[in-house]
Amino acid sequence: MILKSKKVFFIFSLAFISILFSQLSYKKESYPENIIIGKPTNNSIMISIMAIENTAIYINYGLDERNYTNKTEIIHSSKDQTAIFNIDKLMPNTQYYYRANYKSSDNEKFYAGDTNSFWTQRSIGSSFTFGVQGDSHPERLCDEFGYGMGISANQRNSGEARGCMYDPELYKKTLRMVDEDRPDLYFMLGDDFSISNLLPNYFQGDDSGFSQSIVDDIYINQRNFLRIMANSTALFPVNGNHEEARLSLLNTPLHNSSIFAGNARNRYFPVPTPNTFYSGNEKPIEGIGLLGDYFSFRWGDALFISIDPYWHSTRVTERIGGMGISRVTRPEVLRGTNPGANTGGMDSGTAMGVGTKAWAEIEGDWIRLTQSSGNLWDATIGDRQYQFLKKTLEESDAKYKFIFMHHVLGTGRGGVERATKYEWGGYNDKDEWEFDQERPSWGLPIHQLLVKNNVSIVFQAHDHLFAKQELDGIIYQSVPNPADPGYQEINFQAYKTGDLLPNSGYLNVEVSPENVKVTYKRSYLDKDETDSAMHGQIDYQYTIN
Numbered sequence: 001m002i003l004k005s006k007k008v009f010f011i012f013s014l015a016f017i018s019i020l021f022s023q024l025s026y027k028k029e030s031y032p033e034n035i036i037i038g039k040p041t042n043n044s045i046m047i048s049i050m051a052i053e054n055t056a057i058y059i060n061y062g063l064d065e066r067n068y069t070n071k072t073e074i075i076h077s078s079k080d081q082t083a084i085f086n087i088d089k090l091m092p093n094t095q096y097y098y099r100a101n102y103k104s105s106d107n108e109k110f111y112a113g114d115t116n117s118f119w120t121q122r123s124i125g126s127s128f129t130f131g132v133q134g135d136s137h138p139e140r141l142c143d144e145f146g147y148g149m150g151i152s153a154n155q156r157n158s159g160e161a162r163g164c165m166y167d168p169e170l171y172k173k174t175l176r177m178v179d180e181d182r183p184d185l186y187f188m189l190g191d192d193f194s195i196s197n198l199l200p201n202y203f204q205g206d207d208s209g210f211s212q213s214i215v216d217d218i219y220i221n222q223r224n225f226l227r228i229m230a231n232s233t234a235l236f237p238v239n240g241n242h243e244e245a246r247l248s249l250l251n252t253p254l255h256n257s258s259i260f261a262g263n264a265r266n267r268y269f270p271v272p273t274p275n276t277f278y279s280g281n282e283k284p285i286e287g288i289g290l291l292g293d294y295f296s297f298r299w300g301d302a303l304f305i306s307i308d309p310y311w312h313s314t315r316v317t318e319r320i321g322g323m324g325i326s327r328v329t330r331p332e333v334l335r336g337t338n339p340g341a342n343t344g345g346m347d348s349g350t351a352m353g354v355g356t357k358a359w360a361e362i363e364g365d366w367i368r369l370t371q372s373s374g375n376l377w378d379a380t381i382g383d384r385q386y387q388f389l390k391k392t393l394e395e396s397d398a399k400y401k402f403i404f405m406h407h408v409l410g411t412g413r414g415g416v417e418r419a420t421k422y423e424w425g426g427y428n429d430k431d432e433w434e435f436d437q438e439r440p441s442w443g444l445p446i447h448q449l450l451v452k453n454n455v456s457i458v459f460q461a462h463d464h465l466f467a468k469q470e471l472d473g474i475i476y477q478s479v480p481n482p483a484d485p486g487y488q489e490i491n492f493q494a495y496k497t498g499d500l501l502p503n504s505g506y507l508n509v510e511v512s513p514e515n516v517k518v519t520y521k522r523s524y525l526d527k528d529e530t531d532s533a534m535h536g537q538i539d540y541q542y543t544i545n
């Protein structure tokens, strides 16, 4: 029965993808374009277009949307349905307009897509905006009672976890709002491509529900939403724990978790790998290549740095699983518009096919592989990434410095409460100083390094709420979910100080030579709007100089 459900899920996923791409057979009247832009520099942009295999595509671009002066060569979309354009020789600090043109093999002429735009690197002294969202969690759909589709009756009764925090319509509304605001850059802080729930059965030896193409579908699903705004705003995806892209899984029975996740990310999203404009992770991983997981760049008066503990901790940090969403068998969860709908996190395998192992026999191995050792010094960005962070901060004269990551240490709950601990703050949970023996070559814990180098704001996610806190002059900003229809304030207990607000929405950040203004713009489903809860309403705003 369980095996059958996995197959049903797989078949429905394929059906969905084939329906999706049948719509991408371009007709003159209508077609849903699927464009994500990223990796902007002072003179170039990467434009990733999805279209049915072997579609001929070229791009017109220029400074005037009514008169394009340039065009690219024609590229035919590949077997993985992407065509990647790297447009260079652009001018800095300039807004360009562009339009893709498509010709399927059964069409005789090219059909023009919509006009989009992008900015090259802003110059010092110019003003611009960027956006940030937290955990979108497309796998955590809700039932009619406001519970997650996948949680067990026991969990429902215990109130331990509602497991519901995603509504596709609400996600679209948030992203449409971003599209209207049209920031230059947009950071999504992880838990956007969850494959956690696919892993236990795979660990048992059933690989029918886990493959590169199934993981690809989860990344493609996000594109179908992000394309609303990321055709004109450069996107920067940051890994969370549920992406399950982890150093600690390499060369284990879950090796492919990290490999499939890394490949899907690189295939379907523009990833800022190092070049003369971006600095970052220069070490390729066999089977993936460069990860683009940590990186930095300069834009206007601001330095942007993203860091990642998951690809660098040799022991698992945040445990694999979580949420205990298990034994999803109802076809309505598996069907339809959301590949990976049952992938929330899972504590035990349920595979019972030929050749699979009894869960009881392998549970110990699973726990050793997927749960934290309990020693949080194991959670680390690693020496190489620390040196990158230190050098990048010390060499920058930017007025504002922003850090982006999924969460302090990659595990635990809270903001400044965790920033004083382990490699971030030097103390263990008993408030004993252990930094000197645990990180003898570092000089300073991460937080102290950020203080010394005048970091402005640390943006993190993972806790599923809005929380603005301050520690030693640095703002620690927890970023809300973009699409939680329960408008929850999850994990608020972990925050002892600061201003807290519930989901959903996104943060719009305006950077000018004078100051930085952070605005929490709320997002509501039509049915949930009231006089005091309007879609687009500003619920919090602050300025730093």
Ligand SMILES: [Fe+2]
Pocket: 135, 137, 190, 191, 462, 463, 464
């Ligand atoms: Fe999350």
Ligand SMILES: [Fe+2]
Pocket: 135, 190, 191, 240, 241, 242, 406, 461, 462, 463
């Ligand atoms: Fe998370």
